[in-house]
Amino acid sequence: MALSFIGGLHIRGRKDARRSEIEKMPSPSVVTIPLSLNSEPAVSVGDAVLRGQLIGFAGGGRSYPTHSSVSGTVTAIKEKTTPNGEAEKYIVIQSDGLDAISPDVQPQTKRISEMTTDEMIDIIFRAGIVGMGGGGYPTAQKVRAALGKATRLIINGIECEPYLTSNHRVMLENSAAIINGTKILMKVLGIRQGEIAIADNKLDAANALERLAAGSELIKIRIFKTKYPQGAERQIINALTGKEIHVDKYPHDAGFVVFNVETCVAVYNAFAHGMPLIERVITVSGDCIKEPKNVMVPIGTSYAALIDFCGGFSKKPKRIICGGPMMGVTQWDLQTSVTKTTTGVLAFSEEMESRYNNPPVCIRCGRCIRVCPMHLMPNYIAMFTVRGDYINADKHGALSCIECGSCAYICPGQVPLVANIRTAKTRILQKRKAGRKSDGMSDGNAVQ
Ligand code: SF4
């Protein structure tokens, strides 16, 4: 029987691009590649660069190295300030259209069985790999944190967001890399069995992986119910074990470590080909896209160039979303570039968006409470947030919210629940950081 968790939603999948094989997009004329926070450029304006060449050094914290996704010339190094006040740097590269590969890109000569754990983690770090399901946490750090704690490795191919089909296509078309990437991650983590998590609306992918893993006790395929947000790490673990992980704990505290299927492929590419993370598969879909597709895209490609590659717009879009419609972020500028964590680019018309045009009102139906996978009361948290009462928003578990969007989706009153809860989380965390006792947060016990 398919595994599941309590709560969640059955959403119409609208996976229009599921039968579209991955198409490799030619290098665009210009890429704008973001460096991770705290990173410094490894190149200067005017430098010639090659595909796979290091262009950004990792700094401290959660930073990671960045590499060029095209060959060409560095034309600018830009900086902009994020809403958190942090400086983000971008390297702009004019492509020469040759896609010449850097001589630094070389497969590992040492056998994996002869490598130490540190050597393996270093390969993952130097390839600049991050969580490609949208999380963006550096994979080398995640591996290191899980060492000695995690006993179960999950490769996550559930992809429960509507419209998104890139993971599905990767599982169908790159099954061998997933199996080999899983084995590499098992070796580095010292875990004896890997499990690949797939929803029961992708049984063709499950069969493809099962065929490759057949007879092996090392890799098991686990089938989950098609439900939202089954692809969230905590909901996978809950479905497998029945356990809830407290908001202050990590999956490895419960003995698990979870990686997205594309992250797993990136790990394989780093070991087998020496290729750092410079491109990824993205679903381009929505009712305004002429030809919904799954596209292998160089990091740094603009949304405008990507949408052009998919035939352009069939009608005027009202909203462009980076990611899925449930957890994605609205984008206002088509010059925004694809990053390592962009899972999808969706374009929706006015008709698709019309449900958001009415004024919000809570009719106290309780549906948001029934669907919340974290067993919260989203309506109350939102209400306290609107009142500026962050103590009570905190007491009602605002920080446990995984921002899955199920409550807002189901709400007949169109209450912007997730937006309100995000505000509450930001305010609570700001106050924790500042350690101040003011502005309605004077109850120090409430903010722990
Ligand atoms: S689902 Fe919407 S209308 Fe119903 S209780 Fe929750 S916030 Fe109120």
Ligand code: SF4
């Ligand atoms: S409160 Fe948070 S976790 Fe619960 S349904 Fe809403 S967005 Fe998801």
